[in-house]
Each structure stands twice: as C-alpha cells, then as structure tokens.
Amino acid sequence: MADVFVLLYMAHLLADYPLQTDRLAGRKAGWTEGPEDPHPGRHHHGWGANLIHAGTHVLVCGIALLVGVVALGADISPAGAALALAWIGGTHSLIDRRLPITWWLEHTGQREFLRHGGAAHVDQAAHLLVLLAAATALTA
Incomplete structure (x- = not known):
C-alpha cells in the first residue's frame, strides 16, 4: 500500500505544481475577485480550467499506477484503477x-487561518486523504 500511495502522491505533486499553469491555478476555483473572493466555487467561472486540472491529475496518476503495476508488480486490476x-x-x-x-x-473556528492563506494547506491535506483512501482501496 505504501508504494502505491507514494506513487500517487508523487503524481499529485507533479500535477499540482510543475504541470499546472498560472492560468489554471488562478481560475480553477471559480474566483471572480481573485483568491480573496469570499465565495469561491459558487460562480460558474473556472469550470473549464478546473476540469483540465483534474484531468491532468487523472492522467498523471494513471501513469503512476501503470508504473506501479509494471515496475513494482503491484496487483491492481484495471477496474480498480479506473x-x-x-x-x-x-x-x-x-x-x-x-x-x-x-x-x-x-465552521471550525478557523476564519483567521482562512484569511491568511490557510485554505491551501487544508486543500493539500484533503488531497492527501483522498490519495490515501485510493491507495488503501487499490491494495486491499
């Protein structure tokens, strides 16, 4: 499970940082007023950028899972990978x-943390939990 998680995490880092353009990063949340927009995601703007970015994650994670199967001998079914x-x-x-x-x-008493850029940290923690769940399910 750890090998698959590390592969997925490396894929995540690649897709979230070097493979994400400034334009995608700036639009994917649907901000209309920039990162300080009090209601990100509630606007229709940015869905195209969001889906391109998510698609990049799917592609890079798919390659990572293929590496896991071919190079590491991970027992991952095609249906499980899909x-x-x-x-x-x-x-x-x-x-x-x-x-x-x-x-x-x-809703957890962290509005100051939100105001000072904390959303990016909680975002990454949420992504890590998703990847851990995926790695666990794939190798169970």
Whole structure:
C-alpha cells in the first residue's frame, strides 16, 4: 500500500505544481475577485480550467499506477484503477473549487487561518486523504 500511495502522491505533486499553469491555478476555483473572493466555487467561472486540472491529475496518476503495476508488480486490476482514477479526478475537482475547504475553515473556528492563506494547506491535506483512501482501496 505504501508504494502505491507514494506513487500517487508523487503524481499529485507533479500535477499540482510543475504541470499546472498560472492560468489554471488562478481560475480553477471559480474566483471572480481573485483568491480573496469570499465565495469561491459558487460562480460558474473556472469550470473549464478546473476540469483540465483534474484531468491532468487523472492522467498523471494513471501513469503512476501503470508504473506501479509494471515496475513494482503491484496487483491492481484495471477496474480498480479506473474507479480510483475517477475518485481522484472527481474529488480533486471538488476540493479545488474550494467550497468544502472554505466551509470547513468557516465552521471550525478557523476564519483567521482562512484569511491568511490557510485554505491551501487544508486543500493539500484533503488531497492527501483522498490519495490515501485510493491507495488503501487499490491494495486491499
């Protein structure tokens, strides 16, 4: 399980940082007023950028799973991989719209953390939980 998780995490880092353009990063959450928009994700803007970014995650994670099967001998079925990739893509898209992240921070007494850039940290923690769930399901 650890090998698959590390592969998925490396794929995540690649897709979230070197493979994400400034334009995608700036639009994927649906901000109309920039990162300080008090209601990210509630606007129709940015869905195209969001889906391109989530698709990049699916592609790179798919390559990582293929490496796991070929190079590491991971026992991952095609159906399991397809479900895991759908899970990763769908949740990545939702998390990056920032609605669940801002909701969490606003309802757990962390509004100051949100105001000072904390959403990015909670975003990454949510992505890690998704990847851990996928790796666990794939290797169970």
